Amino acid sequence: MKVVAKLCIFLFTTSYLVLISGLQVHSMPYDYSATTECVKEPKRAQYEGGIIVNPEFDQNIKGWTVFGNGTIQERTSNDGNRFIVAINRTQPLDSFSQKVQLKKGIIYTFSAWFQLSEGSDIVSVVFKINGSELVRGGHVIAKQGCWSLLKGGIVANFSSSAEILFESENPTVELWADSVSLQPFTIKQWRSHQDKSIERVRKSKVRFQVTHLNETALEGATVVIKQTKPNFPFGCAMNKYILTNYEYQKWFVARFKYTTFTNEMKWYSTEQIQGQENYTIADAMLKFAKENGISVRGHTIFWDCTNLQPGWVKFLSPNELREAAAKRMNSVVSRYNGQLIAWDVVNENLHCHFYEDKFGENISAKYYSTAYHLDPKTTMFMNEYNTIEYSGDHFASPANYIRKLKEIRKFPGTAGMPMGIGVQGHFAWGVPNLAYMRSGLDLLGATGLPIWLTETSVKAQPNQAQYLEEILREAFSHPAVQGIIMFVGPAQAGFRGTVLADAKFQNTPSGDVVDKLINEWGTGPKIAIADSKGIVDISLHHGDYDVTVTHPLTQYSKKLNVSVRKGFSPDTIHVKMHA
Ligand SMILES: *[C@@H]1O[C@H](CO)[C@@H](O)[C@H](O)[C@H]1NC(C)=O
Ligand SMILES: *[C@@H]1O[C@H](CO)[C@@H](O)[C@H](O)[C@H]1NC(C)=O
Ligand SMILES: *[C@@H]1O[C@H](CO)[C@@H](O)[C@H](O)[C@H]1NC(C)=O
Ligand SMILES: *[C@@H]1O[C@H](CO)[C@@H](O)[C@H](O)[C@H]1NC(C)=O
Ligand SMILES: *[C@@H]1O[C@H](CO)[C@@H](O)[C@H](O)[C@H]1NC(C)=O
Ligand SMILES: *[C@@H]1O[C@H](CO)[C@@H](O)[C@H](O)[C@H]1NC(C)=O
Ligand SMILES: *[C@@H]1O[C@H](CO)[C@@H](O)[C@H](O)[C@H]1NC(C)=O
Numbered sequence: 001m002k003v004v005a006k007l008c009i010f011l012f013t014t015s016y017l018v019l020i021s022g023l024q025v026h027s028m029p030y031d032y033s034a035t036t037e038c039v040k041e042p043k044r045a046q047y048e049g050g051i052i053v054n055p056e057f058d059q060n061i062k063g064w065t066v067f068g069n070g071t072i073q074e075r076t077s078n079d080g081n082r083f084i085v086a087i088n089r090t091q092p093l094d095s096f097s098q099k100v101q102l103k104k105g106i107i108y109t110f111s112a113w114f115q116l117s118e119g120s121d122i123v124s125v126v127f128k129i130n131g132s133e134l135v136r137g138g139h140v141i142a143k144q145g146c147w148s149l150l151k152g153g154i155v156a157n158f159s160s161s162a163e164i165l166f167e168s169e170n171p172t173v174e175l176w177a178d179s180v181s182l183q184p185f186t187i188k189q190w191r192s193h194q195d196k197s198i199e200r201v202r203k204s205k206v207r208f209q210v211t212h213l214n215e216t217a218l219e220g221a222t223v224v225i226k227q228t229k230p231n232f233p234f235g236c237a238m239n240k241y242i243l244t245n246y247e248y249q250k251w252f253v254a255r256f257k258y259t260t261f262t263n264e265m266k267w268y269s270t271e272q273i274q275g276q277e278n279y280t281i282a283d284a285m286l287k288f289a290k291e292n293g294i295s296v297r298g299h300t301i302f303w304d305c306t307n308l309q310p311g312w313v314k315f316l317s318p319n320e321l322r323e324a325a326a327k328r329m330n331s332v333v334s335r336y337n338g339q340l341i342a343w344d345v346v347n348e349n350l351h352c353h354f355y356e357d358k359f360g361e362n363i364s365a366k367y368y369s370t371a372y373h374l375d376p377k378t379t380m381f382m383n384e385y386n387t388i389e390y391s392g393d394h395f396a397s398p399a400n401y402i403r404k405l406k407e408i409r410k411f412p413g414t415a416g417m418p419m420g421i422g423v424q425g426h427f428a429w430g431v432p433n434l435a436y437m438r439s440g441l442d443l444l445g446a447t448g449l450p451i452w453l454t455e456t457s458v459k460a461q462p463n464q465a466q467y468l469e470e471i472l473r474e475a476f477s478h479p480a481v482q483g484i485i486m487f488v489g490p491a492q493a494g495f496r497g498t499v500l501a502d503a504k505f506q507n508t509p510s511g512d513v514v515d516k517l518i519n520e521w522g523t524g525p526k527i528a529i530a531d532s533k534g535i536v537d538i539s540l541h542h543g544d545y546d547v548t549v550t551h552p553l554t555q556y557s558k559k560l561n562v563s564v565r566k567g568f569s570p571d572t573i574h575v576k577m578h579a
C-alpha cells in the first residue's frame with residue numbers, strides 16, 4: 001500500500017494539468033514515468049496491478065505463495081509502505097509467486113519494483129509456463145537501500161497457466177518486491193496505442209484555407225500534398241554491391257535517405273593487412289550516398305568481440321595492439337569527420353569485452369572520449385543486440401545497457417558528448433515480444449537520449465513479413481525512437497535473412513511491408529478538396545511537402561512548399577488563388 005497522505009499533497013500542490021497528464025499516463029501505453037533511478041519508495045503499480053491479485057501488498061501476502069525454498073512475509077517501511085520479502089532463500093529462483101492464465105495472442109506488460117537486503121544483483125521476472133518451461137520476461141539491477149523498477153513482459157504464443165516468479169543469482173540475500181503489475185492487451189488494443197502515439201509524436205494537424213485574392217472562401221479547390229522528404233529517418237543498410245549493381249542503386253535510391261554500410265567501414269575491411277589501409281570501397285560508397293542525398297551512420301570504429309577483429313590483431317602484444325587501435329581510431333574518424341550522422345564507437349560492448357580484457361574496464365569510455373574529440377559534432381552510439389528483441393538475454397538488458405551508458409557518460413572527457421542509444425533489433429524466430437520491446441524503449445527513453453534501431457531484421461520464417469511490420473510499427477510509434485535502419489536488402493546484394501526483393505527485384509512480402517510503411521508514413525500523395533469555407537484539415541507526418549492547389553472552375557493554380565514539424569506553427573496556411 002502506498003502512502004496516500006503524500007500522494008494528496010503532491011496532487012494539491014500541482015496544477016490541474018498534472019492531474020490530466022496523470023490520467024493520460026494511465027490510459028496511454030507509453031510509460032513516460034519509467035525511471036532508471038533507484039528511489040526511496042516505489043511508485044504505485046502500473047495499471048493498478050492489472051490481473052495481479054494484491055499487487056501493492058495492502059492485504060498482507062494474499063494471492064502470493066512461496067516458490068521453492070524459503071519463507072515469504074509482508075514487511076512495512078518506516079513510511080508505512082507495505083511490501084513482500086522472501087527470506088532464507090537457498091536457490092536463485094526461491095521467491096514468491098502468483099498463478100495467472102495466459103491467453104494465446106495476448107500481449108502482457110509486466111512491471112514491479114525490487115530491492116535487496118544487501119549488495120546489488122540482477123533480478124529477473126520468470127514465467128513458468130504450463131508447469132515446466134521457464135521464460136524470462138525482464139531484468140533489473142536491484143540494490144540495497146532503494147527500489148528499482150523492472151519493466152518487461154511476455155507475448156503468449158499459446159494459452160496456458162503460468163506462474164510468475166522471480167530470480168536473483170545470489171540466494172543469500174532477501175528479495176523484496178512491491179507494486180507488481182501484469183496488464184493484458186489484445187493485438188487490436190496494442191495497434192491502437194501505436195496509431196494514437198504516431199498521431200501525437202510523428203504528425204501534426206495542418207489547415208489549408210483557400211481563398212480568392214480578396215479573401216473570400218473558394219470552395220472545391222483540389223489540394224494535392226506530396227511529401228518530398230520525410231523528417232523521420234527510416235533507412236536501410238547498404239553494401240558494396242551498390243557500387244556495381246545498377247538495379248540495386250535504383251531500388252535503394254527510390255526508397256531510402258538514411259543508411260549504414262554493413263561491413264565496409266569496419267576495421268577488418270579497411271585494414272585487412274596490418275599497415276595497409278584501404279578505404280577505396282567505403283569512400284566510393286560514401287560518395288554514392290552523398291550524390292543521392294543519403295545520410296550515413298558510421299559503423300563501426302571498434303568491435304568488442306574477440307573473433308571479429310582483423311585477423312592479424314591476435315598476433316599483437318598488448319602494446320602493439322594499443323598502438324594499432326590508436327591508429328585505427330585516428331584514421332577512420334579523421335577521414336570521415338563531419339560527414340556522418342553517427343558513429344558506432346565500440347560495437348557490442350555489453351556482450352563482448354575484447355578491449356576491456358586487454359586495457360581495463362574503462363577502455364570503451366576512453367574510446368568514446370577520443371572519438372568525440374576527433375569528431376565533436378557527430379553523435380556517438382552504443383550499439384547492441386538483444387536489448388529490445390530478446391527478454392532471455394540479461395547481458396544486454398536495458399538495465400545493463402543503461403549501466404554501461406552511465407559509465408561512459410561520467411568518464412572524464414565525455415562531458416558534452418552527443419550520445420545515442422543504438423539497439424540493433426535483430427529479431428529471431430517466433431512471435432516478437434512487443435511488451436518487452438516497448439518496456440525496454442520506455443526505460444532507455446527515460447535517459448532522455450535519442451534511440452535508434454540500427455540493424456532491424458527478422459529471421460526468415462513463415463510470418464516474417466507480419467512480424468517485421470509489428471516491429472517497425474512499434475519502433476516508429478515510440479516517442480523516444482528517433483530513427484530506424486534495417487539490415488535488409490535485395491537478394492542480388494547478397495541479403496539472406498530478411499530479403500526485401502527477390503533475384504528479379506520483385507518485392508517479397510517483407511518488401512511489400514516496407515513499401516507500404518514508406519507510403520503510409522509519408523511519401524504517398526494525399527489529395528483533398530476544400531469545403532464550402534475553402535478549408536482542408538489534414539494530419540500530416542512530419543516532413544517537407546510540395547503542395548499544389550488547383551481550382552477546376554476558375555483554372556487557378558498555385559504551388560507552395562510546406563515543412564511540417566513537431567509543434568508545427570502557424571497551423572493555418574492561407575492560399576490566395578488568382579489567375
Ligand atoms: C531446497 O534446498 C535444498 C538444499 O539447498 C535443495 O537441495 C533443493 O533443491 C531446494 N529445493 C528447491 C525447490 O529449490
Ligand atoms: C531462517 O533461517 C534461520 C536460520 O537458518 C532460522 O533461525 C529462522 O527461523 C528462519 N526464518 C524463517 C522465517 O523461517
Ligand atoms: C501443457 O502441458 C500439458 C500437460 O503436461 C500438455 O499435455 C500440453 O501439451 C502442454 N501444452 C503446451 C502448449 O505445451
Ligand atoms: C513459445 O515461446 C517460447 C518462448 O518464447 C518457446 O520456447 C516456444 O517454443 C514457443 N512455442 C510455440 C508453440 O511457439
Ligand atoms: C472576391 O473575388 C471573387 C473573384 O474575383 C468574386 O467572385 C467575389 O464576389 C469577391 N468577393 C467579395 C466579397 O468581394
Ligand atoms: C584497395 O581496394 C580496392 C578495392 O577492393 C582494390 O581494387 C585495390 O587494389 C586496393 N588497393 C591496394 C593498394 O591494395
Ligand atoms: C574507471 O573510471 C571510473 C570513473 O569514471 C573510476 O572511478 C574507476 O576507478 C576507473 N577504473 C579503473 C580500473 O581505472
Ligand SMILES: *[C@@H]1O[C@H](CO)[C@@H](O)[C@H](O)[C@H]1NC(C)=O
Binds near residue numbers: 228559560
Ligand atoms: C519547393 O522546393 C523545391 C525544392 O524542394 C523547389 O525546387 C521549388 O522551387 C519550391 N517551390 C516553391 C513554390 O517554393
